[in-house]
Amino acid sequence: MSLNTQVPAPRAGRPTPPDAGxxxxxxxxxxxxxxxxxxPRVMWHRPYILWLLVLDLLAALAASQTAVALLDKADAGFQDPAAPGGVDGIFVLVANLGIPLGWVLILAACGAYDRRALGTGTEELKRVLRADIAMAATVSLLALGFKKDLSRLTVLLVVTAALVYTLVGRFLARLVLHHLRRSGSHAxxxxxxxxxxxxxxxxxxxxxxxxxxxxxxxxxxxxxxxxxxxxxxxxxxxxxxxxxxxxxxxxxxxxxxxxxxxxxxxxxxxxxxxxxxxxxxxxxxxxxVTDVTGPRIHVRPVDGMPLLTVEEPTLSGLSLVTKSALDRLTALVGLILLSPLLLGIAAAIKFTDPGPVMFRQRRIGYQGKAFKVWKFRTMYTDAEQRLAALQDQNESDGLLFKMKDDPRVTPIGKHLRALSLDELPQLINVLVGQMSLVGPRPLPTEDDDYQGDVRRRLLVRPGITGLWQVSGRSDLTWDDAVRLDLHYVDNWSLTYDIGILWRTASVVLARRGAY
The missing domain is CATH 3.40.50.720 (NAD(P)-binding Rossmann-like Domain)
Incomplete structure (x- = not known):
């Protein structure tokens, strides 16, 4: 980045600084x-936490009402309101007061209101998930302790609805917080x-x-x-x-x-x-030790001296097998559900520009193996021939060619790239095991181009999305992109993948760095 020296003017009565800058x-x-x-104290989080408390209370109340409505329709999970003992009144009190208050208390106990976790999607997600599991266990234990015949379907509906509504509320709150921060507010x-x-x-x-x-x-x-x-x-x-x-x-x-x-x-x-x-x-x-996070770092105190232990990255084992299975299952379901959209995009490309609908290009993937990546065609058919004439306008400092206003991109291709819809056919690559949903981007280069530290990108399968994409996409420098990819390789986990997929949606909708 270009840096400019900023030397504040000395205040009245203060001597001129002896060193420039x-x-x-x-x-x-x-x-x-x-x-x-x-x-000065850190104060911005207090009003934000108050809003989160209101949203979480409303989410728990909505979860109770959702469970009541669904169970009423199914005519299951409730006792007869006319039964002696006022069971219906007690149930309404618990559903409208006990569950919301209990949910907020459990969220607080799990650190969901900790200032250091606010605004961080992955960390917030983990703490809310932990609270949801604790909520299910608490409700089950209370039912067992008070010998209440509580339907398991009731518990499942309440905790699931509370989780969904809370995550949606916090996602919207986080969008507002990020907007305030980008606008230069005091948050x-x-x-x-x-x-x-x-x-x-x-x-x-x-x-x-x-x-x-x-x-x-x-x-x-x-x-x-x-x-x-x-x-x-x-x-x-x-x-x-x-x-x-x-x-x-x-x-x-x-x-x-x-x-x-x-x-x-x-x-x-x-x-x-x-x-x-x-x-x-x-x-x-x-x-x-930079770019090492998560479960790889442990602090071990010895006679009052904290020792930072850094474990080696997990690049094999049960977690990778699980990741591969989930990738293929998700890709299969995604191709089925998205088939109308895929057919519509294919028809639009075919009717607006002569040439093939799909674009296949050789990429380097897992352990240096080459494969053909599937993408919707977003450029004119003579794009490769016109590349040499545009090399002096390359805006990338790495192995890729990038232009914000590339004349080789078709009109419909610009919209497909902005929303990353041209990447959807790569679900085929995921289904056959050549790619993953999350991982470093596969680059149109040769295996010999991956030298030194950059070659560590090939230790995991390339992904449709990844840390590079959710952190700036094409706006990043090559060094930053490599650093982020290596960070992912060294710290990947299933939870990390879920967090990146979660962030991908907001990045795509905002169209940041897409060209």
């Missing part, structure tokens, strides 16, 4: 922060990046590329002064020589992110954590 502390600011001014954490300039800029690029994550870097603090004559260039103000807590107070940040292993000594990091107690500030530490 770097702000040194004025007298009296390089001090401890105990008992000083009030530190984000303001971060002070602490560390070497290269490490801080690397984290800056990552968090600003995905504004929906809710992390907004506003300044950088260097651990030491630049060398004489060294130019400091950054997109945000750069500070040096400050005490971190007073600096956070000065710039109005609410989070300190320590970037890289050489940013702070261990005793300095511990001291900083002590200073942040009771301030409401968040402390984020970027580990030296």
């Amino acid at each position: 770097v702000i040194a502390p004025s007298h009296g600011y390089a001090r401890a922060a105990f008992g000083r001014r009030t530190t 984000s954490q303001k971060i002070l990046l602490v560390g070497k300039l290269s490490d801080a800029l690397a984290l800056y690029d990552v968090v600003t590329r995905n504004k929906a994550a809710g992390l907004c870097p506003i300044a950088i603090h260097l651990p030491q002064h630049p060398r004489p004559g060294e130019t400091v260039t950054a997109p945000v103000p750069v500070y040096v020589g400050w005490e971190l807590v007073p600096l956070v107070q000065e710039i109005g940040a609410d989070t300190i992110a320590v970037c890289g292993p050489a940013s702070l000594e261990s005793y300095e990091l511990r001291k900083l954590a002590w200073q942040l107690e009771g301030t409401g500030l968040d402390l984020v530490v970027v580990p030296q």
